[in-house]
Each structure stands twice: as C-alpha cells, then as structure tokens.
Amino acid sequence: MEKEYKNVYVFAEQRNGVIQNVAYELLGKANDLASELGQKVVAVLLGDGIADKAQDLIEMGADDVVVIDRPELKDYLTEQYTQAMSQLIDHCAPRIVLFGATTIGRDLAPRLACRVKSGLVADCTKLTIEPDKDGNLDFFSTRPAFGGNLMATIVCPTSRPQMSTVRPGVMQKRTREVGKKGNIQRFEPTFDASKFKVRLIETQMNDNKVADISNAKILISGGRGVHDKEGFQKLQALADVMGGMVSSSRAMVDAGVMDHAYQVGQTGKTVRPNLYMACGISGAIQHLAGMEESHYIIAINKDKYAPIFSVADLGIVGDLHKIVPMLTERIKKEMEK
Ligand SMILES: Cc1cc2nc3c(=O)[nH]c(=O)nc-3n(C[C@H](O)[C@H](O)[C@H](O)COP(=O)(O)OP(=O)(O)OC[C@H]3O[C@@H](n4cnc5c(N)ncnc54)[C@H](O)[C@@H]3O)c2cc1C
Structure with a gap:
C-alpha cells in the first residue's frame, strides 16, 4: 500500500542545547503551510540530553515534537544525523521537511535528500501552498537563480517528502504561546556504527567575536x-x-x-x-x-x-x-x- 505523506516537519537545529532562531522562524512558516494543507506542524529535535527543550518548540508553534535523544547525536556529525533523520522520515512519512540554511542544514539536507531519494530546494526565500496544474494543492519553493537576477519557483512533483532549506532571518517567528500543549514523542533509530567514518576530536570556538547583524x-x-x-x-x-x-x-x-x-x-x-x-x-x-x-x-x-x-x-x-x-x-x- 502506498504511504500517506502528511504534516510539515521542521528540523529544530540546536547547538550546545540552544535551539537556533532559524528553527523558530521555520515553525512560524510551517504553521502557514500546515494550515493551508489542513495538517500538523511537527518539530524534530536531535541531540543528547535535549528532551527538555521540546516544550519550548511547542510554545513556538509545533503541534507535536519528535525527540531523538541519543549520545551518538551529542555533536553534529553528518552520518549520525542522516541515519537518524532518514529512519524518522521512513517511519513518519512527512509531506514537507524544512531546514535552516545554516552550515548544519546545508550539510544535512542534501545528504538526507539523497538518502531518502527525494529532491531539495536550497536557500529558499518564499514557501507557499498553491494549486498545481491539476488543481491539487502542492508545495512551491522560491529561490534566487542566475546570480539573483530572477526568482525561480520550484516544485518537487513526485518524490516525497518535499524538502527545502531557508536562510536565517527570512521567515518570521510566532509569538510564544506560554503553556501551549502538544504531543512529545521519542523516536529510537538503529544506528549502523560501521558507517561512522568521521570522529569529532576537538571543537574550537571562534573567539573573534562578531556581533550578529x-x-x-x-x-x-x-x-x-x-x-x-x-x-x-x-x-x-x-x-x-x-x-x-x-x-x-x-x-x-x-x-x-x-x-x-x-x-x-x-x-x-x-x-x-x-x-x-x-x-x-x-x-x-x-x-x-x-x-x-x-x-x-x-x-x-x-x-x-x-x-x-x-x-x-x-x-x-x-x-x-x-x-x-x-x-x-x-x-x-x-x-x-
Ligand atoms: C551571485 C551574486 C551574489 C551577490 N551577493 C551580494 C550580497 O549578498 N550583497 C551585496 O550587497 N551584493 C551582492 N552582490 C553584488 C551586487 O550585485 C552589487 O555589485 C553590490 O551590491 C554593489 O554594492 P554597492 O551598492 O555598495 O556598490 P555600487 O553598486 O558601486 O554603488 C555605490 C553607490 O554609492 C553611491 N555613491 C557614491 N559616492 C557617494 C557619496 N559620496 N554619497 C552618497 N552616495 C554615493 C553611488 O551613486 C552608487 O549608487 C552579488 C552579486 C552576485 C553576482
């Protein structure tokens, strides 16, 4: 039987346990998309010891949160995160998955798109739900093309999920709804450690502090x-x-x-x-x-x-x-x- 792909998923990027602003911005946009489709917004939170951040994501716009809380996901590593996310996608069959176009999102999303055999529109500035040529609602991603001289609107017509990255600062976050209720579920992937070819030896923080414009x-x-x-x-x-x-x-x-x-x-x-x-x-x-x-x-x-x-x-x-x-x-x- 064919899978039913539904709901708008947001990769809730966290660094050292701090949810990144872009995740809140994507939750804001995901709410618009999900309400057009009559579906839910699901935040996906990966890391180690991060489960207590799930409520924050609900208050910022998620209906549900899926938490993958594992020591393998303590620091961002492409293969570990790809394995976790691809198994989640296979299991939950999301209709749309959104990522921040950050260094992590730009690394993870294309690898994942390839693994789940779907497409990816990178660096989008606009996301909409509109009727396609047959009148069915579809997901359209717009991004600058040809050096920014024209805007290209792209649709991934057949493969699912439909995936996009969006740069920080483009979408607007919602006002926090303190005490909002939502579903928090855990997902347990099965890691194949034989494919972990990269080890994180040391993290060096850039101490050349530049304020964020x-x-x-x-x-x-x-x-x-x-x-x-x-x-x-x-x-x-x-x-x-x-x-x-x-x-x-x-x-x-x-x-x-x-x-x-x-x-x-x-x-x-x-x-x-x-x-x-x-x-x-x-x-x-x-x-x-x-x-x-x-x-x-x-x-x-x-x-x-x-x-x-x-x-x-x-x-x-x-x-x-x-x-x-x-x-x-x-x-x-x-x-x-
Ligand atoms: C793929 C691609 C990506 C790009 N990404 C970016 C990007 O992220 N950001 C970006 O900014 N550009 C980007 N560019 C470059 C962009 O096309 C322009 O070349 C650049 O923005 C021009 O910068 P500018 O306006 O400072 O300079 P100019 O276009 O040279 O303009 C200088 C202006 O200053 C005015 N001026 C001069 N002297 C004075 C004065 N004394 N008082 C008042 N006005 C004065 C002039 O009248 C002129 O309008 C990108 C280009 C490409 C192809």
Whole structure:
C-alpha cells in the first residue's frame, strides 16, 4: 500500500542545547503551510540530553515534537544525523521537511535528500501552498537563480517528502504561546556504527567575536560610496548615537574594508531591522534580497536614479560624507535635550 505523506516537519537545529532562531522562524512558516494543507506542524529535535527543550518548540508553534535523544547525536556529525533523520522520515512519512540554511542544514539536507531519494530546494526565500496544474494543492519553493537576477519557483512533483532549506532571518517567528500543549514523542533509530567514518576530536570556538547583524534593530549600512575604513567610522558614529550597528554591501567586503560577517544580501545575511539606513549603496537586486523586508528604509545616495530609492521609505539625495556627520550631530543634540 502506498504511504500517506502528511504534516510539515521542521528540523529544530540546536547547538550546545540552544535551539537556533532559524528553527523558530521555520515553525512560524510551517504553521502557514500546515494550515493551508489542513495538517500538523511537527518539530524534530536531535541531540543528547535535549528532551527538555521540546516544550519550548511547542510554545513556538509545533503541534507535536519528535525527540531523538541519543549520545551518538551529542555533536553534529553528518552520518549520525542522516541515519537518524532518514529512519524518522521512513517511519513518519512527512509531506514537507524544512531546514535552516545554516552550515548544519546545508550539510544535512542534501545528504538526507539523497538518502531518502527525494529532491531539495536550497536557500529558499518564499514557501507557499498553491494549486498545481491539476488543481491539487502542492508545495512551491522560491529561490534566487542566475546570480539573483530572477526568482525561480520550484516544485518537487513526485518524490516525497518535499524538502527545502531557508536562510536565517527570512521567515518570521510566532509569538510564544506560554503553556501551549502538544504531543512529545521519542523516536529510537538503529544506528549502523560501521558507517561512522568521521570522529569529532576537538571543537574550537571562534573567539573573534562578531556581533550578529541579523539581531540588530537599527542598521547603518555602507556601500562603495563610503569608500574606506574612515568612511565607515562616520557610519559607526551615527550607529553609536542611535544604538544601532554597522553593516555593509558586498562591494565593501570584496574590497577588504568590511568582514563578511557584516555583509547584507543574497550571499551575506538576511536582515529585518526596524530601521535600515543604506548609505552609498546602489540597491543591486542581490543586496535588496537581504534587506527589503526591513520595516523602515532610509537611503542616502548622490544619484537620484539609484535603484535603492525604489525600496526606500525615505530618500535623501546627496553626499553621505556630509549628511551622515550632520545627522549624527543633530541626533546627539536632540538626545541631550
Ligand atoms: C551571485 C551574486 C551574489 C551577490 N551577493 C551580494 C550580497 O549578498 N550583497 C551585496 O550587497 N551584493 C551582492 N552582490 C553584488 C551586487 O550585485 C552589487 O555589485 C553590490 O551590491 C554593489 O554594492 P554597492 O551598492 O555598495 O556598490 P555600487 O553598486 O558601486 O554603488 C555605490 C553607490 O554609492 C553611491 N555613491 C557614491 N559616492 C557617494 C557619496 N559620496 N554619497 C552618497 N552616495 C554615493 C553611488 O551613486 C552608487 O549608487 C552579488 C552579486 C552576485 C553576482
């Protein structure tokens, strides 16, 4: 008898027992998809000694949580996680499985897709349930293609589950429902240790601490028009008086002026701050992909035809090297009042 594939599963990525933000964001989106299909949202939590995190996932949007709590899953290792997840997929037959496009998700999802003989759409920016050509509801994943110059909507018509990875910051998490009830089940995979070819010998944390721009409420972002490190100091001064952070376009990362951790866009981070101030950024489609969902966008550019103005709520045409310091002084004065 053919399996009935149902429910929207979310790989609830945790690191050192901390559920990653992207898992909450995916739970938010999974709720929209599941309600369109009239199905449930199931979070899958893998690790060692992590079962107590299941309630957190229910409060953040899961109807059910499947916990695979085993010493083999203490640290992320591709084969161990693939074995656990592929057995779970065989057993539970999910309709859709979502992963964060993190280093772990980008490693696990393709390996798993291959193991369960299904397809995977990577780095999606939009997920929808819509009627297919025969009028049946199907799962559509949209992602940038051809260097971000067009958006491709992809459907995996025959294989199940349908799988996608989504970058952190793209979807929105739901408000926590404290005390929400849900089903928590354990799943016990049978590991084939003869296939464990990689051992984790040591973990070294990167102590070069870079603050995460995706959590900033205010971003003062600089592009090629900022020119150099001195230019970015002007942006930093403005960010300091406003309690924000500085970020960058790729042009300034490629020029070696800014670290990649601060890059906004298709190959950088996706951000959604309350205020995004784009200074000397033209507004290439690959940059817009990472910031156009910001709540309020101010653009400062000396070219009044710069495409950034098409997404800006407020545009200032002029030289940022004059405007930014003036703005900083003015805000400082206002704050002192
Ligand atoms: C596959 C792919 C992925 C990419 N990923 C990303 C990505 O993640 N993020 C990203 O940002 N880009 C990305 N890019 C690059 C992108 O296409 C653009 O080249 C880049 O965003 C341009 O950066 P910019 O706006 O800073 O520079 P420019 O396009 O050179 O624009 C500089 C702007 O500064 C203005 N300006 C100059 N001087 C001043 C001044 N004194 N005052 C005010 N305005 C001034 C100019 O009028 C101009 O509009 C990607 C490209 C590809 C092909």
